[in-house]
Amino acid sequence: MSLRAQFTRETSNAALPLIAFCIALNLTVGQITGALKIPIYLDSIGTVLAAVLVGPIAGILTGTFANLLASATGSPTMAFFIPVVVVIGFFTGYVARLGWFRKWYLVVVGGLLQGVIAAACSAPISAYLFSGVTLAGTDFLVLYFRSVGNNLLESVFYQGLASDPIDKLITYSVVFVLLRSLPKRITSRFSGASNLPSNNGAP
C-alpha cells in the first residue's frame, strides 16, 4: 500500500476523532497519575492506543501533535522530541500489524524494546541540543552518570535506559488490557481491529 493510500486510510472520518482524543489523552493522563500520586509518566499512552487501533501514521500524528501542543501549553522542550514520538508511533503501529498485541508476552517484549529504542532516539537530542538538561527530574540522573566518568551521550542514554523501558512496558501493558476490554462493536470500526485477538472483548 502506498504511503498516500495509507495516510488516507488512517485519517478516515472514523479515525480522526479517535486521533484527536488520543492526543488529548497524552496531554491529560498526567492529571490522573498526579491525582493518584503514582510515579509514572505514561505520556505516550494515546500514541500507542492510536497506533494499535488505527495504524502507524495515526500513531505518528498523535505523538507529533501531542508534543506540539505540550510545547504550546507550558513544556517548550517537548517540540524538540518529536522525532522520538515519530519512532514510537511507527514502531508500535508496525509491531501491532505483526500481531504483537494479540499475546501478552509479545506485549512485554514490545514494550521493553520500545523503551530501549526511545532511549536511544532521545539521547542524541537531549545530549546535543540540551547537553542532557531537559528541565525534568531525571536531569539529576544524567549528572550522576557524568560524575562517575561517562561522557554526555552515554550518560543521557543510561538515564533513558533507567526510566524509558519501565514506562513503555507499563504503557504497552495498560493499552493491551484496555483494548482487550473494549467491546468488539467499538474496535471493529477502526482499521487496526485485525491487530487485536479475534476473541477480543464482548460482542
Place this chain on the structure above:
Amino acid sequence: MRLDLKSKLASVFFLWVCAFTLDWPVNATLILLAILLRYVVPGFRPTSQRAARSIVAFMSYSTLIVLIVVSLNAVLLPGGDVLLIVGGIGFHESGALFGLRTACRLVLLSLSVLLFFASTPIREFIRFLQGTGFPPQLGLVLLLTLHFLEQLPDRINQIFAAQEARGSPVRANVVSRARAFVSILFPLVLSSISESIDRGQALELRGFLGQGQMPVFENRRSDTSLLTMSLILLSIALIILRILNWLIA
C-alpha cells in the same frame, strides 16, 4: 508593530539558530531581549491572562533551573580553576561554564517556543497552517483535540469522584492506587471512544472528506514580509559562519 505568523515563526527560528551558534553571553542577552519583546512588540503580547502567567511562571522556574544546572555542573564536573569553596565543596570553572552554556541555550530555546504560543491563539495557528496547504483533516484533528482538551479534565474529575464514592482505593498504597488508575482510565477511554465514533459518523453524514471536500477554512495566502526574509537570511548567515568557524578550527 503588528507581526504576521510567518514573521513570528521566523523570529523563533532565528532564536533557535542563535541558541546553537552563539556563545552564552550573547544568548543571555537574547533571553533578556526576548522577555522585552513580550512587552514592547504587540505581536508578542500574551493572548490571555493564563498565557501571561505561564511566561512569568516559566521565568521563575528557569531562573531556579539555571542556578541548579550551573551549581551542579560546577560541583560535579571538575576542571579549570576552583571558583569558590563552600563547606569544603569546590565549584569548578569549566563545569560552571558548561552549565551556563547549557542553561542559556535551553532557556532561549524554550522561551522562543513559549513566546510564540503564548502570543498566538491555537485556532489562529491552525488557520495559518491551513492557509499554507496543511491537509484539512489534520486541521480538524487539532480542532477536535481542543474540544477534547476542554472536556477531559472535567470528565476525569467526575470519574475520579464517582470511583472514590464507590470505594475505589484512590488514596491507599501505591499498588492499590495503580489499580485505581485503571478503574479511572477505562471508563474515560470507553466513553471518549464512543463519543469519537459519534463524531466520526456526524462527519460522514455531513460529507467531510467525501466527494466535493468540505472546506474547513478558506485558503489564505500572504506574502513573505521583509522582516521574515531578513530573519531567515540572518539565520542562514549565522549557520554558514558557524560551519566555517568549525572547519577552520
